[in-house]
Amino acid sequence: MTVATTWKNLKDEYLQNDGPGQLWYEEVKKIARSKARSLKARKVPPSVYGFTDWDFEDLVQEVFNERLIGRSQAGWIFDNAEDMEHCKALLANEVSYTLEKKRIPNQLDNVWHSLEPRLEKLGWTPKNSDIDDQTVEKLVVVILNLKRLRNKGQIRFSALFAPAQFENLAQTIVNEFPLASKSTLFQALRNSLTIISPAMSVLLVGDRSEEEQFGLGYVPNGLTQVEESEFSEFHTTIANEICEKVGIEGEEIMFHEAAGSTQSEIAAVLGISRPTAINRIKETHAKLENIFSDLEIDESDKIKVLGAILWILGANGIMNGKLQRNKQRDNGENVNEE
C-alpha cells in the first residue's frame, strides 16, 4: 500500500537535501504522466515538443533538472506553497511551462504571426469564447480560396500567402466574421493547413503542370548544370546579402524575371494583382540598383553576383531557353520540405 505524500514530507525532504529529492521527483512524474496522457489522447504528436515518443520520463527530467534545480524553482515552490494542493498547482505550472518552451513553432504560428498584426491594424481585438464550428467551416473555405505562394521547398515553414492575401483575409475576417474568437480563427487555420500541407507535398512529388507552365520543372539528365565553384566567396557573400535585403517576395521576383516569366505570371505566383506585381517588381529593381551603386563593383562582377543569386535561389541550368530550378536550395545542406 502506497502512502500519499504530504506537503510536510516534501518540505522535510527539501530541508534535508537543501533541494528537491525523490519525493519531489515522484510528484513531478505524476503530473507529467497526466499531462503526457492528455496530450496523447488529443493525438498531439510528441515531435511538436521535440520528443521522439510520449515517454514522460524525458519531460520529468527536463522539469526537474532545468526548472526545479537549474532555475531554483523548487525553492520558489517551497517558499510559496501553502499546502499540497498549492504545491501541485505550482508544479503543474512548471510542467506546462516546460512543455510550452519546448514547443516547436509550426506553419500555423507563421501564418498567424503574419495575419495577427493586419487584423489588429483593422481594429480587431481577440475575443474569449468557444470555437464556433459554423464560422470555422466558412473561414476554411475563405482560406482555401486564397492564392498561395509557390512552395519552393527551400524554407521549412514558408510564408504560404503573399502579404496582399493576408490583407484580404484580415479584411474578410473583420467584415464578415467580426465575432469570431481567437480559438475559432486558430481552428479554421489549423483545418485549412491540414488540407493545404499534403497538397503542397503532392505538388512537389508528382504534379508538374504548374512548374512546366512557368518553365520551372525539375532538371532532366543531360542538362548543363550551374556549379557552385563558378562563383567566388566574394560573389556569393554579396548575393546572400542581396537575398536577405529583398526578402522572399523579392527573391521570387528576381528568379521569375530571370526565367522570363511575364508580369501576369509573377503576379499569379505571388498571389497578388498584376498592378501590385508591377509595383513590387519596380521596388525590387530599385533595391538592386541601390545595392549595386553602393557596392561600386564592375559590370562583370555584377553579372557574377546575379548568377550567384540565381544559384542560391535554386537555379541549376537552362533547358529549351528557359531557366530551370532545382527543388531545393543548392547551398550544400539539405533543407526539410513541407
Added chain:
Amino acid sequence: MKNKLEVGQIRKLDSIQGIATSRLVVIAEIDQRDATCLVFLLNNMSEAATPRDLCISKSVAKSKYEIVLMTDYLSRADQARLVNNEILGIIDPHLINRIREISFASPFGGLPNNFEKSGVIVGGYPVQKYDSVWLFRDNEFDNFSRLTFVRNLISLDYAAKFYVNNKNNAAAFMSEEVPFDALRFFAISHSRIEVAA
C-alpha cells in the same frame, strides 16, 4: 519567529483559507498607524514578464531565485499576515522607491528602461489578450485582490484600527491626520478612566 518589517523585504503573504492562496510580495511602504503595508506582488515567470513587469536577478533581490515584480499589482495588506513569515530576500529600499516613481510616472504602456542598476530589466513578453499569460495574470490579480484591501481613510474600520494600534500612545493623537472617530474613541476611553479614578 517575528522579524521587524522593513521596506524591501520579500516575504510570504499568508493565505486566507478558502478565499485566496499565499503569494510572495515585496514590502513597498509601511504604515504603523493602522499596522498595514503596501506590497508589490511577485511571481517566478521571468520569461513571461510583460513590459509592465521588472525582472530582478538573484543578486539584486538577495534571494535563491530570480523574481518578477509586477508593478501594477500594488496594494495594502495587514502587517500581521507578513510578520510571522521569514525574510526570503531583500531589495534595496531606494530601488523600490525608484520602481514606484517610474511605474506611477508612466501608468500606460511599457515601463521606460531607466534602471541603470544592473540586474533589473523590463520584461519583454508581448501582452496578448486571452492568451495563457493573460489568464495567468488575471488569476494572479483575482487572488491578490482577495489577499489585500484598499484603505479608506474616512472609514470606521480605519479609525478603529488606528485607535487600537495607538491607544497607549497619546502622542499619536496629536497629528492632524488622526481620524475623527479615533479621536472620539480615545476621548471616550480617557473620560471613563478619569471617571473611574
